[in-house]
Amino acid sequence: DHPHAPKKTKTTAPVSAFRKSLGNEKGLVNSWNEWDTLEEIIVGIADKAVIPPKEPAFEMKVKDSGKIHMLEGTGYRTEQSIKMANDQLNYFVELLEGEGVVVRRPDVVDFNVPVKTPDWEVPRMNTSACPRDLLLTLGNEVIEATMSWRSRFFEYRPYRGILKDYMKRDPCMLWTCAPKPLMADNLYRSDYPTDYSAKNKELVRNYIYLTSEEEPIFDAADIMRFGKDIFVHMGFTTNEFGFEWLRRHCASRGMRAHMLHFPDDLCPFHCDATFVPLRPYLALENPARPMEPFERRIFEENDWKLITAAQPNTMEMPALSQCSPWLCMNVLSLSEKVIFCEETEKEMMNLFNDYGFDTIPVPFRNVFEFGGSFHCVTTDIRRRGKKQSYFK
Template sequence: MTIVSSYNEWDPLEEVIIGTARGAGKLAFEPALAAYYPKADPERGFKGAPYPPEDVERAERQLDTFALALEKEGVTVQRPDPVNHIAPFSTPDFEVANGHAQTCPRDVMLVVGDRIIEVPMAQRGRFFEYRAYRRLVKEYFAGGAQWVAAPRPQLTAETYTEDYTTEDELYDFTTHPALTEFEPLFDAASFTRCGRDIFVQPDVVTNRFGIEWLRRYLGPEFRVRVVEFTDRYPQHIDTTLVPLRPGLALTNPERPFKDDSAKFFADNDWRLVDAVPSVRTGPPTTRDVSNWISMNILMLNPETVVVESAETPLIELFKSLKIDVITVDFDAVFQFGGSFHCCSLDIRRQGELQSYFA
């Protein structure tokens, strides 16, 4: 058995990393966050801060419950080492008031087959986030996994589009990108894996240089396919395009395809199902997560999914698709950066590399 092996989002899950909220901090404003805040927004002056201890404890209890629910299903669960992010740090190129968290391992590392890839993240405050996972990654390497870190970014002023805003012009990968092509940049959660085909949404933390770096590193065995959606400030694909099993995926009806990708899926006999609105759809209570956070689910196998307890309409949709649902309370975790998919990283799933598209 290969200790690390995962090629898609749905094969039976055997081992996973679940994040922790301990040591988390709220990011200070920095250039990578400019798309989310109008130029006159006072939040552009935010200097960073710790989370209230009671918020951390409530989120940690829900993360623990999530871990226990997976263990009851026979999944091996690993947890990162808590790192205190409430401290300033600097490199020769930038300095920040504090870091963020190790709640979302899906953002920091990309698993493709037996490879663990540490990614070059665009947010300065997340530069050292990989440190929380180093003990685990070294253990996986000792067990036979491949381990590589993409080029560490400099994150200088040249990395970011100067004076960026989406107030009057929507984010656009070609005409109005948030990032320059100064260096390769991407978050792992900007990609979703379907065997040999890996789909990537260009967004405010992922540029062409980063996509091309991953394409060349993975080589001809994989096809890295760009899909674009209409979104004011896209970040990560896992509340926009969510594969459930071969031939079936959820899509976000508020973020239609900008290209011909819908036809590409249809031509390959994939059914795209509109997700139902989240019960929390409306003005967001935090800019850390999407109003479509309900779509950020975790498939345990092609017939079983983990969904947030309050999302009754989505639960009913899954039942109509003949998918069993495990519910877990997770609303306290949202403000730390994500839901079930973001807060997990599948290390091993059953199954081998296959092609699900022509």
């Protein structure tokens, strides 16, 4: 050897304890649609939930002003209501586990704490009952949505333990956070009417919602997954800027995103009580919220049959519910043959049976006031199938 040649040194670093701890469960995170056979899921919890504070985007949702008054100055929901909701959630978990589904639950986090950023402050948070609003699983990727209400800005916190675990165990899992919005005052139209007047109607018909186009926002529950294609429900919780972020993100993954508008819904938020796919080429639509005819075309041209949901069992909702009675459509598919339904929604179950589904009735009304029903309180982690295309 030449006397000035570089000395041969060992070039591989020792394997760190962290790298040794990484698992190899490839495919642990894998869910492309709403109907393939379910294998693993996150189910929310009602613990430490608070009544959401009054904030710009919230008033329209709690529809009568009496209720808004009730929101002033309150904190936790009652111990009784939390226990009743948790009992029904836990029973649902038992049923899922009985079907062989692995169930994960978020960490208990105290939501009765003020949230402050350089732009605003709200006196408390919301709940971790509804992972569907926050987490969007696209195949091997879990996306934390931007969210659209200030009280939900930090809603990712109870799920970070679970997401870290998936990231460590599955070498192919992608963990993505959509850009955090500032949620400053200019994201909310201060002059937006919230009285369900003719003016409201005109605005919604022109696709103008309470939230502005200042920055991208979306709630994950505005997205319905159909394999290679996703459909994004536009409204108070998802704006066009948010759609544009999703569209480009999907394109980078060989997927396509499409907008959907439902102009008869005066307070459009979240797709999962409006338009719900049940199995390939069959989806459920809400008779009170018809889709724009030009947006319906893609379904017609691709031989999708859209069936009309049955009327809800009752129009009465729990006093503090922010949701409509159309939660009867907020079902969860165990597979393309079996659907979890609220036990009082007999007409919906008959409809499903007519189309060849088996239904599993579950008591769930005590959960409604925490933000939704079966679809809202869950987020898919793994379903058996792979990415497929159902649209030419």
